Amino acid sequence: EPEVTQTPSHQVTQMGQEVILRCVPISNHLYFYWYRQILGQKVEFLVSFYNNEISEKSEIFDDQFSVERPDGSNFTLKIRSTKLEDSAMYFCASRRLAQQFFGPGTRLTVL
Amino acid sequence: GIQVEQSPPDLILQEGANSTLRCNFSDSVNNLQWFHQNPWGQLINLFYIPSGTKQNGRLSATTVATERYSLLYISSSQTTDSGVYFCAVCDSGGGADGLTFGKGTHLIIQP
Numbered sequence: 001e002p003e004v005t006q007t008p009s010h011q012v013t014q015m016g017q018e019v020i021l022r023c024v025p026i027s028n029h030l031y032f033y034w035y036r037q038i039l040g041q042k043v044e045f046l047v048s049f050y051n052n053e054i055s056e057k058s059e060i061f062d063d064q065f066s067v068e069r070p071d072g073s074n075f076t077l078k079i080r081s082t083k084l085e086d087s088a089m090y091f092c093a094s095r096r097l098a099q100q101f102f103g104p105g106t107r108l109t110v111l
Numbered sequence: 112g113i114q115v116e117q118s119p120p121d122l123i124l125q126e127g128a129n130s131t132l133r134c135n136f137s138d139s140v141n142n143l144q145w146f147h148q149n150p151w152g153q154l155i156n157l158f159y160i161p162s163g164t165k166q167n168g169r170l171s172a173t174t175v176a177t178e179r180y181s182l183l184y185i186s187s188s189q190t191t192d193s194g195v196y197f198c199a200v201c202d203s204g205g206g207a208d209g210l211t212f213g214k215g216t217h218l219i220i221q222p
């Protein structure tokens with residue numbers, strides 16, 4: 001069964017550094033998402049992406065965040081200058097119809 | 112935005128017991144999904160159930176959309192059922208696309 005994949009599974013970075021989190025959505029899906037989960041808290045929506053542009057974003061998704069679909073398979077989340085509070089699990093999701101399918105997550109630790 | 116409340120927040124049961132987890136939401140939805148977050152942090156899709164009833168093995172779910180709630184039933188609990196169960200919804204008004212998650216029910220199944 002097709003799955004959403006994410007790399008890396010765990011990333012450690014220094015405060016102020018740029019990070020790029022990568023996702024490969026399910027191949028025939030058209031809608032893509034990023035969510036984050038700070039340790040011990042609920043999952044929060046960041047951004048949705050359709051037809052090569054952002055279709056919706058939350059208040060969390062400020063100017064330090066950007067998303068891109070650089071080719072036909074990858075979907076990336078870039079954090080330009082990481083802060084301590086960006087430490088979280090980041091989930092990518094995709095859908096073709098209504099149900100969203102989630103990847104295994106990337107655990108980002110900012111030191 | 113739409114509000115999602117899950118109850119109970121914590122539940123401790125003995126192996127073999129049955130449980131019912133509840134999800135209340137504040138507005139009409141066009142998507143409702145139940146997830147199990149395992150100890151490694153992965154979100155496992157359990158059900159896509161914006162209305163009606165579904166069953167998958169020992170798990171079943173019912174959503175009564177007109178009364179704005181959903182129930183997840185776990186029968187004959189096993190220790191591997193332990194983890195956090197999240198309900199997530201998508202508001203059907205205003206073109207919203209991202210899922211709004213509840214805070215989850217933390218389930219512990221003791222041997």
